[in-house]
Amino acid sequence: MNKVRLKINGVRHQFIVEPDRILLDLLRDDLRLTGAKQSCDRKGQCGACTVIVNEQAVRSCLQKVAKLDGAEVITVEGLGTPDNPHLIQEAYVLSGAIQCGFCTPGLIMATKALLDRNPDPDDGEIKKALEHNLCRCTGYVKIIDAVKLAGRFIRGETTPDAIRPDPKGPKIGVSHPRPSAMLKACGLAEFSADIKLQNALEVAVTRSTEHHARIVSIDTLEAEKMPGVAGVMTAKDIKGTNRIKIIYGDQPILAEDKVYCLGDAVAIVAAHTKEQALAAAAAVKIVYDPLPVLKTPEEAMADGAIQLHAEWPNLCLKQPQIKGDAKKALAESAAVVEADFSTQINHQAPLEPEATVAYMEGEGEDAQLVVVGRSINIHLHMANLQEALGYENVRYEEAFSGGNFGQKLAMTSETISGAAALHFRRPVRYIPSLAESMLMTSKRHAFNMKVKLACGTDGKLTAFTIDFLVDKGAYHIIGVIIIKRVLWMLSGSYNIPNVDALARLVYTNNPAGGAARGAGPPQVTFALESAMDMLAEKIGMDPLEFRRINSLLPGQSVSTGMVYEQWPFPELCDAIKPTYDRAQKEAAAMKNGPVKRGVGLGTHAFGIGGPTDVGRVAVELDPDDGITILAAVADPGEGNDSMLVQIASHLSGIPMEKIRLVTRDTDRTTGMGPAAASRMTYMAGGSLVLAIEQLKQAMKEAGAETYEGLKKAGKSFHYIGSKIAEGKEAILDPETGQGPSFESRVHAIQMAEVEVNIDTGEVRVIRITTAVDPGTVINPHNLEGQLHGGMDQGVGYALREEYIHGRTKDWFTFKFPTMKTAFDMDVIINQTPRVKGPLGATGIGEMTMVCTAPAVINAIYDACGVRIYDLPATPDKVKAALAARK
């Protein structure tokens, strides 16, 4: 043991510690400081734990406390509080640099260390100083803005008050700070691992080491006898269905007679410390009888292939889509291109691991099981926990969530912590490692696509055929929804009179595909937009002009047959043209050396307001004439809290500080569906508009302007608005795939400028420009932040990221985007108010990455003449393609 004296946030402490005690754990466990976060399994990869030690920014997960005797430590809690924030905290809030907020405290501390030694850093110095800090949400653009703004504050060039939008001014179209931003900037927002739970047991899970096997036996005896172990549970200890059932109940919480995928949960151990729980989990003995492993959809569909799930065939869904006569049109077209495309399995990569806690509130039969986690659909997950665990009295609370990107539409760790708290009747914490989180979470589906695209001599598209095979992985999760979303949006921005598509969804033993930003369209748009460039080249037409002349026009129908009356896409082509011309001119000057520059485009018309979608939002007028909004509108970083507050204040005239949000608790909120499918602004915002209209109507009828007036008139203070999206049903005809599509669309065209080193195959993105028409913009910073983060994720998807189950275990092996891979981003915004959108708005969260990968791939082709058909376009693939061309 070592005696160590530290000054932490101005207070002197003395600790007696083991030699291997690290500073991060001391701060979090001994001092209960929650600002420094743990993401990368203490490998120093993410910077979320950054603090300042002796004036240097350090990753506290790499610091041995024993070596810090006499050191002065400052954490984010030592900088400021929401009531008295530091200028850097103000700068992050006012720049819109905070989305989920998980990385924010670490970034703020790295910024502090930089500005303390250099209050006027340039871009290069900022990137260098922050190179160890990862962020998945922002694409780093607004973080760099925040550092510069903080510098201006510190240098006395301006003040937060001079920058802050007037809270009494307009509410719509103004970047008012997010309601949760300062809490996150001060390290006080509680993520699941930050929750202080007295006398909690720590949980660990024994996971399958096999990809597909029968379980012959599970022996827990040795584990149960190990030090500190409170108990071990297996599937037989779960009293409910033991099934995670979003659509099909094909996924057990704990494996019963089989495991279907590497990492399936088999046993839960609860112990007094995490180390004890992990040791006991490793001591659970499982005997497996291995079964054939289906690695690809083709293997799974082959004659004689083993059937994974007894109740569902491996080919678990087949859906055609037929519009017109594509075969005839292909035969008669002036030009046809044909190619096969494929995309990889990918991880959504939220920084926060899959932490949850659970406990019993109350005693005896009336005790309520409370689960706190990262869900973006708390009512659905609560209902699923009720059935799966066989216990009705359940409450789900959403903690602050460190990024999501669709991942938590699926249930993961909450089933484990919920089952354990119920079984052991003890509070439990399940704080899995990043590597384990990767094993248990759903992924972006891999697609294989065979495509033909044709046009006439005038360049007008005539036919599109696509046969796509989707690797479902081991569990269905939302597979049918992925297929429907692809087909609803299949024809993208264009008028394509003849379409012939076939979607097939196939179980394999790979990790289960789930929701991932875009959820289907990014894969198919990569194929369609690559084919668009191929066809434009074949007929000798400029790619931008080719896209513009093929835009769908109001009154024409998409591939499902649905007719749209608003389609402001050609205007985006016009808006981006000057930038496109500039980029092409610059690229043309860089074609001769070993580093060649290229320009590429990608477009999409992303669906908003799925057919038959329903939203519900309640509002209550409070005694102080404020409004409380009660609705399960999860906000893992998109800015939904801003959206609710700004719309409510705008419509009611009530100051923003008196708009209160209750959004995270199933016992207090309306069911609002998932914070997925880019639907919250449209569906929750739309429902909120209707609720406030009812409240205002009631006040008008009562002749009241206050709570007291409404009370005297005997009127209710509580109103529910329910936005119901168009569509008699959301069913695609099983033979033709014809039917309704989304009520509205968000339109975009993206342009990538890249440089390709033809000696190494390395691709460097110089800039991505997004021209977007999202309808009315509610909060420009939030809109831009979503666009930036999506572009960054899209580039990662195009060039680097690939999830290989069991091998991708951390942020290095995942190739997480960093300050080093960051690039310039420009945004061009058109605002065409949507007829049915709340205040004319749509949604933006996913569209922003849908066009990015094809834009990058088309730019690579433009630069060096090789086309990559199989994502990601790694240097090896580009180099091989260049060699093959020679």
Add this chain to the structure above:
Amino acid sequence: MNGSAAPEQKTGDLQQKLCVIAGREILIDNEGFLWRVEDWTEEVAEALASECGIDKLDDVQWTVVRFLRNYFSYHGRAPMNRDLKAGLGISLMDLEALFPGGIRRGARRVAGLPNPRSCT
């Protein structure tokens, strides 16, 4: 395993279907719950009750159905069992016995509330 009775090939969308209930075309999910609570009428309730083996809803059953609907229309979510017990003064055991399928899959379905596992 192949060789065992293979389940029927599933094609198309299994999440929703349009059904004629009490003379009206209504959208339901694959477990028979109404997709839209707004499609519910008393006639629809009687038809759904009849489907699950209740000839005619009696007064007590109507009390439960109306409580469920009132609760949902106010809170935007279904009541927990404790809310039912407190609001109706009926024991859970008696409530479960009132509808085939119990509270969750019987009473809630007849009252036109969304499927407990639906997204909204």
